[in-house]
Amino acid sequence: MGYSQKDIEGLYAFYKEQLLNDTVPFWFPRSFDKEAGGFLLMRDADGSLIDDDKAVWIQGRATWLLATLYNTVEKKQEWLEGAKLGYDFLNKHCFDEDGQMFFHVGRNGIPIRKRRYFFSETFYVIAAAAYAKASGDDGAADKARHVFGKCIEYATVPGLLQPKFTGNRPVKGIGTPMIMLNTAQQLRETIGDARCDEWITKWIAAIETDFVKHNIKCVMEQVAPDGSIVDHIDGRMLNPGHAIEGAWFILHEAIYRNNDPHLIKLGCSMLDYMWERGWDKEHGGILYFRDVYNKPVQEYWQDMKFWWPHNETIIATLLAFMITGNSKYAEWHKMVHEYAYNHFHDKKHGEWFGYLHRDGKIAQTAKGNLFKGPFHLPRQEWYCMQVLRNYIKGQQ
Amino acid sequence: MGYSQKDIEGLYAFYKEQLLNDTVPFWFPRSFDKEAGGFLLMRDADGSLIDDDKAVWIQGRATWLLATLYNTVEKKQEWLEGAKLGYDFLNKHCFDEDGQMFFHVGRNGIPIRKRRYFFSETFYVIAAAAYAKASGDDGAADKARHVFGKCIEYATVPGLLQPKFTGNRPVKGIGTPMIMLNTAQQLRETIGDARCDEWITKWIAAIETDFVKHNIKCVMEQVAPDGSIVDHIDGRMLNPGHAIEGAWFILHEAIYRNNDPHLIKLGCSMLDYMWERGWDKEHGGILYFRDVYNKPVQEYWQDMKFWWPHNETIIATLLAFMITGNSKYAEWHKMVHEYAYNHFHDKKHGEWFGYLHRDGKIAQTAKGNLFKGPFHLPRQEWYCMQVLRNYIKGQQ
Numbered sequence: 063m064g065y066s067q068k069d070i071e072g073l074y075a076f077y078k079e080q081l082l083n084d085t086v087p088f089w090f091p092r093s094f095d096k097e098a099g100g101f102l103l104m105r106d107a108d109g110s111l112i113d114d115d116k117a118v119w120i121q122g123r124a125t126w127l128l129a130t131l132y133n134t135v136e137k138k139q140e141w142l143e144g145a146k147l148g149y150d151f152l153n154k155h156c157f158d159e160d161g162q163m164f165f166h167v168g169r170n171g172i173p174i175r176k177r178r179y180f181f182s183e184t185f186y187v188i189a190a191a192a193y194a195k196a197s198g199d200d201g202a203a204d205k206a207r208h209v210f211g212k213c214i215e216y217a218t219v220p221g222l223l224q225p226k227f228t229g230n231r232p233v234k235g236i237g238t239p240m241i242m243l244n245t246a247q248q249l250r251e252t253i254g255d256a257r258c259d260e261w262i263t264k265w266i267a268a269i270e271t272d273f274v275k276h277n278i279k280c281v282m283e284q285v286a287p288d289g290s291i292v293d294h295i296d297g298r299m300l301n302p303g304h305a306i307e308g309a310w311f312i313l314h315e316a317i318y319r320n321n322d323p324h325l326i327k328l329g330c331s332m333l334d335y336m337w338e339r340g341w342d343k344e345h346g347g348i349l350y351f352r353d354v355y356n357k358p359v360q361e362y363w364q365d366m367k368f369w370w371p372h373n374e375t376i377i378a379t380l381l382a383f384m385i386t387g388n389s390k391y392a393e394w395h396k397m398v399h400e401y402a403y404n405h406f407h408d409k410k411h412g413e414w415f416g417y418l419h420r421d422g423k424i425a426q427t428a429k430g431n432l433f434k435g436p437f438h439l440p441r442q443e444w445y446c447m448q449v450l451r452n453y454i455k456g457q458q
Numbered sequence: 459m460g461y462s463q464k465d466i467e468g469l470y471a472f473y474k475e476q477l478l479n480d481t482v483p484f485w486f487p488r489s490f491d492k493e494a495g496g497f498l499l500m501r502d503a504d505g506s507l508i509d510d511d512k513a514v515w516i517q518g519r520a521t522w523l524l525a526t527l528y529n530t531v532e533k534k535q536e537w538l539e540g541a542k543l544g545y546d547f548l549n550k551h552c553f554d555e556d557g558q559m560f561f562h563v564g565r566n567g568i569p570i571r572k573r574r575y576f577f578s579e580t581f582y583v584i585a586a587a588a589y590a591k592a593s594g595d596d597g598a599a600d601k602a603r604h605v606f607g608k609c610i611e612y613a614t615v616p617g618l619l620q621p622k623f624t625g626n627r628p629v630k631g632i633g634t635p636m637i638m639l640n641t642a643q644q645l646r647e648t649i650g651d652a653r654c655d656e657w658i659t660k661w662i663a664a665i666e667t668d669f670v671k672h673n674i675k676c677v678m679e680q681v682a683p684d685g686s687i688v689d690h691i692d693g694r695m696l697n698p699g700h701a702i703e704g705a706w707f708i709l710h711e712a713i714y715r716n717n718d719p720h721l722i723k724l725g726c727s728m729l730d731y732m733w734e735r736g737w738d739k740e741h742g743g744i745l746y747f748r749d750v751y752n753k754p755v756q757e758y759w760q761d762m763k764f765w766w767p768h769n770e771t772i773i774a775t776l777l778a779f780m781i782t783g784n785s786k787y788a789e790w791h792k793m794v795h796e797y798a799y800n801h802f803h804d805k806k807h808g809e810w811f812g813y814l815h816r817d818g819k820i821a822q823t824a825k826g827n828l829f830k831g832p833f834h835l836p837r838q839e840w841y842c843m844q845v846l847r848n849y850i851k852g853q854q
Contacts, residue, residue, distance in 0.1 A: 104691060106753065106754055112691060112753045112754060113690050113691040115690055115691070164624075168626070168627065172626045172627070173624045173626055174623055174624060174626060174627050175622070175623045175624065176624065226571070227570060227571045228560075228569045228570060228571065228572065230564070230568045230569055230570060231564065231568070231570050294509050294511055295500060295508060295509040295511070295827060295828065296828075357502065357508045358502055358508060358822050358823050358824035358827070359822065360827050360828055362759065362762065362764070362812065362813035362821060362822050363758065363759035363762065363821070364821070364822060365821055365822075366758065366759065368758070416758065417758035419815055419816065419817075420815065420821070421815075421817075425758060425759070425760075425761055425816070426754050426755065426758050426760060426761075427754050428754035431691060431754070431756050432691065432756060
């Protein structure tokens, strides 16, 4: 079974159509803030603006998207100019004096909030690198490499960033090696950097050694420094969609390394384990949090369906099928694809809603807020397009 | 219409039965940690322990509850001994070297997390004050008064606590005057303190002046320092159950001040405004967050039904009816009481579930976690008992 050549062509056409005629036009050009720079992205279902503040993560991610579309889909001037708007805003307003970036700024760049994480920085790296490739701006490439170096420091030097917890029960999260893995992959594929291969290998090893638990078929979201499970309510919490995102980062690396069998096995195991724990057998869709031992989860909204775990699972299942040919992955892909486009997609105004109740009803209508913007959905549609196009080309 | 004498007697009997034969026995004595001190409160629906960590807020609140039951319901030795377990644990393990309290400690008191708020301290004050009254321990009374003084400092001296946001868009929350109002009321009613009356007047004025907006019939959760509405996604967010809790703190003060008509009007207006915004006309129950202008709320789980807003609304509507005799409040009380006991109450194991989906289905089964424990529900049942008992006594 699995997907036929015709299915593959249909999926390619579908994702392309959605990306270019539904998702991207929801955001651009209307979100370009030609007055203050950057993007106005906090929008309700119909596109009306609900806030003119700017979330730094999303400013970086939107910049990355526009530059990437320009680099890989079409040399559209509007996309390049949009990427420059975002890139300039990030440089001008989003760095604090200590070199760390803010999390949330006002329309004109006035800093509102800084957080003790460095995700703003990682999204800056991929934005600046993609913009450097699109524009040929060497300064942007230098800046991307410089901030990537800072990210490596934040990720590896203990105590550089202010801790949220006392040191009495130290934990480490899968988020750091995952985001650094993907950041390095992006940097390598846009402007290249001599550090990437070595760090990618290290971060995959960090994930494999400490977070992937084959004995209980699970990918942990956090563990003790020695990789053991922290058997407390927060230490037990799993994030299946996040682990599945990690799975496809590793499958992506497997392809880059000429279908490295060890990485294929690792990525597919992570997907298998977390599909089993995350897929909601009753209502469909990916549950947000689970407890490793099926105890109650601290986060009360744990059984909601968020848009982005579905984007990541659509990518991971498609990639797993394309690599292995295992029809199970085509079936899973079909299940999550159909659930997502039936439940999240706004047929009236385009783009996806972000937040559903467990039963699939819409909980909140915003298309953009401090955490949601033009990233996971267009990245999924764009990435699947690339994968399917490469396959179709390979067949010709 | 409203409630008849017979209804009142029935409600009194119901809350007493629930408190003493359903809610309190769920928690005690099994949660007494005679080995390590304090209480083991993170429990699943059936009472099984899901974590042996200790949330400092809840350790303080449980101590307050046990001492208060001893002071006002029955001189039961078990309750006094339990209160001492909690009080000693708080003193021994929950203060940092800088005098601030932790938020989350391990079973043996090892500090896990400290937060930039002083709610641990306010719950310590009411715990120590109630324990001082129960035990006659003057040292406990001194400690309660000392920490109350620290809370006044935290609440009034800018910059004492580390801010979460940059200073570029300053806001203040209703949480500070509300918690300080209630803390001062508790302190006054247990061991007395010369500072209380003056501060209570000031904090009520702070709520009335800056947070209650009669022109738009709303109680804001946060405002700018001058009391204006911060028209951004976070500044617009309302918490109806929280504002309704504030309403009954003020109605409580109205009774203490011989039915002060201004305070009755203020408390009832707050209840009226936030019932209108919070009551879910479709499914019943109190919605968790709303936007002041009905735009999408940042928090995706905003339409969930949490246990505690229902406890606070049961108290507020009952108190408003007892004070005003307005049958509207008896109707509201009946609506929220019936919704809550039908949807949250666990008929099998006792106590309430904490978290429902908007449609009333249970989202998560824990009875106790880092934020839920023996407080809002037993306080509601205990407080309603007192109010109804006083009324019945007055009739005799």
